[in-house]
Amino acid sequence: MTAPARRGRPGYDLESLLLVAVKLFNDRGYDGTSMEDLSRKLGITKSAIYHHVPSKEELLRLAVDRALDGLFEVAESTEALDGRAIDRLEHLVRGSVLVLADRLPFVTLLLRVRGNTKAERAALARRREFDHLVTDLVKQAEAEGDVRPDIDPAIAARLLFGTVNSLIEWYRPRRGASPGELADAVCKMAFDGLRA
Amino acid sequence: MTAPARRGRPGYDLESLLLVAVKLFNDRGYDGTSMEDLSRKLGITKSAIYHHVPSKEELLRLAVDRALDGLFEVAESTEALDGRAIDRLEHLVRGSVLVLADRLPFVTLLLRVRGNTKAERAALARRREFDHLVTDLVKQAEAEGDVRPDIDPAIAARLLFGTVNSLIEWYRPRRGASPGELADAVCKMAFDGLRA
Missing domain, CATH: 1.10.357.10 (Tetracycline Repressor, domain 2)
Incomplete structure (x- = not known):
């Protein structure tokens, strides 16, 4: 089986980004997690996140x-x-x-x-x-x-x-x-x- | 029955202060609640709170x-x-x-x-x-x-x-x-x- 093609920036597709975001929301609370926190956790810029998803609320x-x-x-x-x-x-x-x-x-x-x-x-x-x-x-x-x-x-x-x-x-x-x-x-x- | 004597500042005794703190912790999370938030909610100064209890952790x-x-x-x-x-x-x-x-x-x-x-x-x-x-x-x-x-x-x-x-x-x-x-x-x- 070959890996599914990744869309967007190399490193993260929407699915793997979502998994990291959900883990962070569960650990710190949705309100307590900023896109800044998420970008730090992922090691990518906020604009790289916005390439996949328009907002934190959309991730939720x-x-x-x-x-x-x-x-x-x-x-x-x-x-x-x-x-x-x-x-x-x-x-x-x-x-x-x-x-x-x-x-x-x-x-x-x-x-x-x-x-x-x-x-x-x-x-x-x-x-x-x-x-x-x-x-x-x-x-x-x-x-x-x-x-x-x-x-x-x-x-x-x-x-x-x-x-x-x-x-x-x-x-x-x-x-x-x-x-x-x-x-x-x-x-x-x-x-x-x-x-x- | 007479009300129990209140210790400390008028307005709040430790018990009523604790009830407000617990409600705030439950609403916003313990980590997400500061003594500043609690003082604002109670309408008393932080030092009035410290008169009753030495720390947020002690309230917890x-x-x-x-x-x-x-x-x-x-x-x-x-x-x-x-x-x-x-x-x-x-x-x-x-x-x-x-x-x-x-x-x-x-x-x-x-x-x-x-x-x-x-x-x-x-x-x-x-x-x-x-x-x-x-x-x-x-x-x-x-x-x-x-x-x-x-x-x-x-x-x-x-x-x-x-x-x-x-x-x-x-x-x-x-x-x-x-x-x-x-x-x-x-x-x-x-x-x-x-x-x-």
């Missing part, structure tokens, strides 16, 4: 969309499924863990977005849309009698994705459990509980 | 200890219990949710600590100690046959407290579920699962 948008696009692909494949809502919900949870493991820095950034810029507010709006899908599935599964009726569906949805999202705090790929094992553990615990 | 230490002391009180009451490890684990999870709900800004700050200062590293060390207690209880419960054997105890412990800790992202006291209802929902879901 590209990064959080990488996470959101993955999550919405899972949501679409979930909606295309037939069968009971509880099984579709489990499919959505499992797929979300796999997206998180595969796109960890991007999902980490997404989950830390605060809403200070237009790109951040757009990301928060898409997150809310995703959360509604989850809550609707929990409600549907409860109506079908497959979810215990003694937990509020909105709380159940938040706890489910609270568990998934908490993985960014400790999960590191290539160390310990594989993404598949991790997704299994999350689904077992969330749907059937820790108790034997 | 007081705040994260408020969270950690609460969690370790629950851990101690857990260790004092007799009976099966699974029940002690559930006691620990329930108590931790109640501490989180009761001391939300302090626990939020604790969970965002990164380890750049001595106070932060001390907090991280106490957090690790707490995490070991949780993992030990899960292992003990598994040895007693009360935890499903098909999830790694270390992963189970992380998922349990991942779920608990994720509450800081959305739970707001005096809105929606009471702390007790929240603790019930977390325990039901974590120990017995969402499935009916």
